[in-house]
Structures are given as C-alpha cells and as structure tokens.
Amino acid sequence: AALGIEKDKQRHAIAYNAQAKSIERMFVDFKRDFAVEFPTYKGGHILERPDTLKLILKKEKQLATGEVLELSEVEAYLEYWVAYRNDTYYRFRRGHRGDGMDGKTPKQWMDSLPESERIRISEDQLRMLFMYEDIRKVTQNGVVFLQNTYIHEELFLHLGEKVKIKYDPHNLKEIFVYLLSGEFLCKADRLEKYGWDGVEQYKEHKKRLQKFRASIQKTLEIKQEIVDNDIITYAEEAQERTAIIENIKSEKKKEAVKVITVGGIEFEVEDD
Numbered sequence: 001a002a003l004g005i006e007k008d009k010q011r012h013a014i015a016y017n018a019q020a021k022s023i024e025r026m027f028v029d030f031k032r033d034f035a036v037e038f039p040t041y042k043g044g045h046i047l048e049r050p051d052t053l054k055l056i057l058k059k060e061k062q063l064a065t066g067e068v069l070e071l072s073e074v075e076a077y078l079e080y081w082v083a084y085r086n087d088t089y090y091r092f093r094r095g096h097r098g099d100g101m102d103g104k105t106p107k108q109w110m111d112s113l114p115e116s117e118r119i120r121i122s123e124d125q126l127r128m129l130f131m132y133e134d135i136r137k138v139t140q141n142g143v144v145f146l147q148n149t150y151i152h153e154e155l156f157l158h159l160g161e162k163v164k165i166k167y168d169p170h171n172l173k174e175i176f177v178y179l180l181s182g183e184f185l186c187k188a189d190r191l192e193k194y195g196w197d198g199v200e201q202y203k204e205h206k207k208r209l210q211k212f213r214a215s216i217q218k219t220l221e222i223k224q225e226i227v228d229n230d231i232i233t234y235a236e237e238a239q240e241r242t243a244i245i246e247n248i249k250s251e252k253k254k255e256a257v258k259v260i261t262v263g264g265i266e267f268e269v270e271d272d
Helices: 022-033 053-058 060-064 071-086 106-112 123-130 153-158 199-256
Strands: 132-137 143-145 148-151 162-168 171-179 184-190 257-262 265-270
Touching: 022 071, 071 106, 132 143, 143 162, 143 171, 148 171, 153 171, 153 184
Parallel strands: none
Antiparallel strands: 132 162, 143 148, 148 184, 162 171, 171 184, 257 265
C-alpha cells in the first residue's frame, strides 16, 4: 500500500519458495558480491560467519585506523555498487537476459523509456519505507523525541493524539509526522537551540551521564567509607582513653591506701 500498488495487481508467492521471488536473488547477489568484501562481514548465519570477525572487533587499533568503515563510507560504496550492477556488470555479460530486457542493461532499459513512463518512488514513499519510525503523543509544546521538541502549526490541531514520526538518525533537526492512518501531516522542526543532531550524539550524551552518575556514586561510597572509618577510629581512641583514665584512677587509689600492721595483722587504710 505504501508503494501505491493496487490490491488487484498484487501477486503473492508461495511461502518458502525463494525461486518465485526475484528479490531473493538480489539478496544473494548483495551478500556474495558486496557484503563479503568487508572485514566485518558476519554472514547470514553462524556457518557463514568468518573466524576473524571477533578478532577484528576486539582490536581498537583497527577501529581507529579505519579498517572498520563508518556508515557514510559504506553508503558511498553501496551507491557505487548499485550503479555497477545496473550497467557495467551486465555489459560484461552482453546485456540482461530477463524477459523484455532485449539484451540491455537495467540502466539502458530505463534510459530508453520516455520520461513519463519512468516509474520512480516519491520522496514521501521513501520516507515511509526506509526511515526510522516511532509513535509519539502530541503535547501542547509539540512532539518530544530524544529530549528534543519539534513544532509545527498542524500539530496543535491534534493535541493529545498519538502520531507516527519518521526520522533520520543522522539528522534530528527535523522529523516527518504522520497520522496513525498513514496520512502525512507535516514536517516539524526542532525547537531547542541546543538539541541532538543525531542518535549517536544522544547516545554519547547518555553514556557521559551514566559515567558521571557512576563517578558520583563511587565518590559518595568513598566518602561514606571514610566517615565510617573515622567513626571506628574515634570509638577505638575513646575506648583507649577510657582505659588509660581508669588505669590512672586505679594507680592513684593504690597510692592513697596505706598498709598498717596491728598484732601481726595487716590493714589497708585510706590516706586522708
């Protein structure tokens, strides 16, 4: 429905019959011709997973030197690979052998069509299909997402309602808002002057907060330990002082007592 395909034109393949679905072949080509070229390739299942994967991910040096690519680099390689598969790949094979291709490459076949007959997915359809999404409630301030507030005049007509938002995790300056029925509502802009530009930036912020809280907790524990030790030390010193005072009193008492002998019998008499 999101692609605008009418129900009477839909065709459903038999379950678990991969040969009937051309996209399955694309998945295989993508894995064998593209994904396996990366050192972080993990395979479709555990039997395809290279033994070297764990070693690569554990070595921070390799991460720092670029052996593990950034997402933007993967996207650039993917764009090149798609262009290659749509043209050069089939030129080496003297064209595509599929029905109606007439030996042309996919790019040649598309270029041969009049502009009016070239079916392209609109930007709105692409957002619906590929962007990240979440469900949020419209408040009097707008839509709040990842501690950012997004506003648009259309939102105030739907106060209290739940809406579907679409967003680019690498650009949180704007979000696309849809009704739960799928109808596009608006593009809302971020209100805060100091918000998060991407999900990764937000995650880093959360990590810093966690480390900060852990540091505070550790500091409090150390302080409490110091206080406890001080209390114990004070109690031990007080006990020692009490014992010393008792000893001094006992010695003084002994010094104040005189022993006299009467008729061969000794008597203790306190000295006045």
